Every structure is written in structure tokens, then in C-alpha cells.
Amino acid sequence: MISDEEPGYDLDLFCVPNHCAEDLDKVFISHGLLLDRTEKLARDVMEDMGGHHTVALCVPKAGHTFFADLLDCIKAPNRNSDRFIPMTSYCNDQSTGAIKVTGGDNLSTLAGKKVLIVEDIIDMGKTMQTLLSLVQQHKPKMVEVASLLVKRTPRSIGHRPDFVGFEIPNKFVVWYALDYNEYLRNLNHVCVISETGKAKYKSEAESSG
Numbered sequence: 671m672i673s674d675e676e677p678g679y680d681l682d683l684f685c686v687p688n689h690c691a692e693d694l695d696k697v698f699i700s701h702g703l704l705l706d707r708t709e710k711l712a713r714d715v716m717e718d719m720g721g722h723h724t725v726a727l728c729v730p731k732a733g734h735t736f737f738a739d740l741l742d743c744i745k746a747p748n749r750n751s752d753r754f755i756p757m758t759s760y761c762n763d764q765s766t767g768a769i770k771v772t773g774g775d776n777l778s779t780l781a782g783k784k785v786l787i788v789e790d791i792i793d794m795g796k797t798m799q800t801l802l803s804l805v806q807q808h809k810p811k812m813v814e815v816a817s818l819l820v821k822r823t824p825r826s827i828g829h830r831p832d833f834v835g836f837e838i839p840n841k842f843v844v845w846y847a848l849d850y851n852e853y854l855r856n857l858n859h860v861c862v863i864s865e866t867g868k869a870k871y872k873s874e875a876e877s878s879g
């Protein structure tokens with residue numbers, strides 16, 4: 671739980687490229703902390719799965735970095751010990767409103783399985799609500815949600831994931847694959863965007879409206 675008063679860290683304490691320094695206010699969650707917390711979430715997920723075959727669903731695009739790190743932690747025991755955790759994974763492609771499924775599989779393979787939906791951030795919770803009802807239609811045995819971040823926002827519809835990395839204040843965060851209109855996605859700490867950054871990467875729709 672990160673409080674509303676959390677100041678974050680000055681940018682010059684971390685490796686932040688000069689060309690995006692003005693787009694950011696603060697480093698909010700460092701990459702090291704993200705990875706350490708992800709390792710613990712992976713352990714919680716594994717304990718909860720109890721050896722059942724689980725299908726992990728990634729919500730792109732932002733979810734893919736957290737998804738890859740989480741799955742890496744879950745698969746590590748398969749490499750390093752005789753304990754085997756059956757796990758399959760694939761990616762969904764989401765567009766606003768309707769969610770379409772891409773990839774070799776389709777959702778009918780979820781019938782009877784344990785499903786873990788992996789998301790980067792839950793803000794209002796509408797995407798997750800839509801995705802959950804879509805997945806439920808395919809009669810999985812159980813569906814759980816892991817989200818790296820959950821935002822405290824008055825706009826929330828009240829969805830609470832089963833596994834939460836960090837609960838954060840109502841600020842717009844970027845990096846670690848989180849984006850602002852597709853920009854500021856590619857570096858590895860979670861940062862708070864600056865007013866300069868917001869103005870620079872405003873979407874066409876926002877600047878004309």
C-alpha cells in the first residue's frame with residue numbers, strides 16, 4: 671500500500687535518460703522493488719494453484735512485462751527442482767470496449783481449467799469486468815486475477831483482484847511497459863508522469879477536445 675503522501679524518488683538518483691527526464695516527475699516504484707514484489711506474488715499464486723493445471727492469460731500491451739516476470743518466477747522451480755507446476759499461457763489482445771482474442775488458442779480451451787488473468791494496472795476496473803465476463807462464458811473451473819498495480823480512484827467500480835502487487839495513489843504512472851498514449855512505455859521503473867510529459871504526448875482526441 672503506497673500512501674497518498676509518498677514522495678517517490680528524485681530522477682537523478684536513478685538511470686533516467688536525459689531525453690525523457692522532463693516527461694517525468696518522480697521515480698515511484700523502482701525496478702528492483704517491482705521484481706522483488708513480483709517474486710512474492712508468484713509464490714502466493716503457486717500456493718494457491720495447489721498443483722492444478724493453470725492457464726495464465728496476459729492482457730497486453732502493458733501487462734506483458736509483468737506477465738513475463740511473474741511467469742519466470744513461477745517457472746523457476748520447474749527448472750531448479752523436481753517440483754513441476756503445470757502452466758500454460760497466452761495473450762489476449764484488448765481494444766477499448768470490445769475485447770478480441772488473438773493467438774493460436776481460443777478461449778474454449780479454458781473450459782474446466784484454472785485461469786489466472788494477469789494485468790498491469792486496474793484503474794476503473796471496467797476492462798477487467800469485461801474480460802472476466804468473457805472468460806466466465808467459457809466455463810473455467812475457477813478464475814483469478816493478478817494485477818501489479820491497483821489505483822485508489824473514486825472512479826473505481828470496486829473490482830478487487832485476488833493478487834495485488836502495489837496499491838497506488840490516484841496518479842498517472844508510466845514505464846515498466848505502462849504507457850501514456852503509447853509513449854513512455856519502454857524503461858523499467860514505474861514513474862509518475864509530469865505535466866510537460868502529459869502535454870507533449872496528449873492524444874489527438876484530447877488536444878482537439
Ligand code: HPA
Nearest residue numbers: 793841842843844848849
Ligand atoms: N498508467 C498507465 N496506464 C493506465 C493508468 C496509469 O496510471 N491508469 C489506467 N491505465
Ligand code: MG
Nearest residue numbers: 732733790791
Ligand atoms: Mg492494462
